[in-house]
Amino acid sequence: MFTKSFFIKKISQIISHLLFWSAVLAFFTYFFGVNSARFNDTFLFSLCLMPTTIATTYVSTYKLIPDYLITKQYWRFVLYSLYTLIVSVYLLMVSIFFSLIYISNFEYDAMNPATKNIIFISTAVYLVVIIVSAFKLLKLNLEQASKTKLLETKILDAQLKLKEQELNYLKMQIHPHFLFNTLNTMYGFALKKANETPDMILKLSNLLDYLLYQVEKPFVLLSEEIEHVNDYIALEKMRFNNTLKVQINISKTSEAITIAPMLLIPFIENSFKHGSIQKGTLKIDVQLTASLDHIHFRIKNSNSESTSTQHGIGLENIKKRLELLYPNKHELAIDDKTDTFEVELKLNTTGNA
Secondary structure (H helix, E strand, O other): OOOHHHHHHHHHHHHHHHHHHHHHHHHHHHHHOOOOOOHHHHHHHHHHHHHHHHHHHHHHHHHHHHHHHOOOOHHHHHHHHHHHHHHHHHHHHHHHHHHHHHHOOOOHHHOOHHHHOHHHHHHHHHHHHHHHHHHHHHHHHHHHHHHHHHHHHHHHHHHHHHHHHHHHHHHHHHHHHHHHHHHHHHHHHHHHOOOOHHHHHHHHHHHHHHHHOHHHOOOEEHHHHHHHHHHHHHHHHHHHHHHEEEEEEEEEOOOOOEEOOOOOHHHHHHHHHHOOOEOOEEEEEEEEEEOOOEEEEEEEEEOOOOOOOOOHHHHHHHHHHHHHHOOOOEEEEEEEOOOEEEEEEEEEOOOOO
16 A cells, blocks of 8 residues: 555655766766867767666666575576676667767767767766666665564574473473472371471462562572572471481572572472482482572482482473573583482573573
8 A cells, every 4th residue: 555655755766866867967978078068969978878877777776686696596697687788788889879970960070089989988887887786786785684683683582482481381380390299298297287287388388479479580589599498398307207317508608699490499309209218218418509600509319229210300390491591501410329319500690680
């Protein structure tokens, strides 16, 4: 549909083209008028060259370059350029004969000296064609670069959205898995009507608040993650009673250290779910050292051959989350031995907001 802006754009293009060719006509008149006092003859001759110049230029800029050169059909570009050159040279010869017949009345000596030399005339005409074609080629290259950049931006945006969707999907998997294990523990205490049940509900409430509200943030304070790790361990201690031995050693240099939410808890959860009681005790050892730039986390639990290689969906999800959240900024090592299972995570937290 033709709009007002469309007509304005077309009119401005027509005016700019008319101004440009008027400037070319003035250039030809001056160029061929050197050493000649007959301005009118020179102007008529220049005017005769304009159709050939305009046609050759438009064929080059609107057909040869965009249809064949830009699309890398080089042999067609060379072939059709040769055809264009032959036709344009023929038309230039016609212009010279016109100058001889109409302007000089077949008097060769009366012709403008500049209009007698076909090389001189061709140089002037093809100089204009080459300059305009060069600008057209530059414009097309800039447009192509702009389109490529825009396409790359769209691709990156699409990839980012896919990563966000995948990350949200992984979080949705973590939540039910985590809650299922915790509610099972609380169910057992409720059946026994244990006095610890209210405390368990309070800790679970804190964990639910963390899951529902804090987990949507890109980063949280490491101290918050540690607090909820302690809540989870406290819940599990109630379930395991005297069969659990947990050793926690945490060292951090600042309270401003941040980490992606729910990044450490799945490791803790995995140790409780798949760890094995050896000699009447499930042993879990948690080590954490952190600075503003690095986090080093290690967790080791007792293991047995029957539970070996059974890591659950938690570790698989956390691997994917690490790839999305800390690409090329993390190291995850899993050591699955006969009697122990150990996970070591190193994070480069530089740039966390």
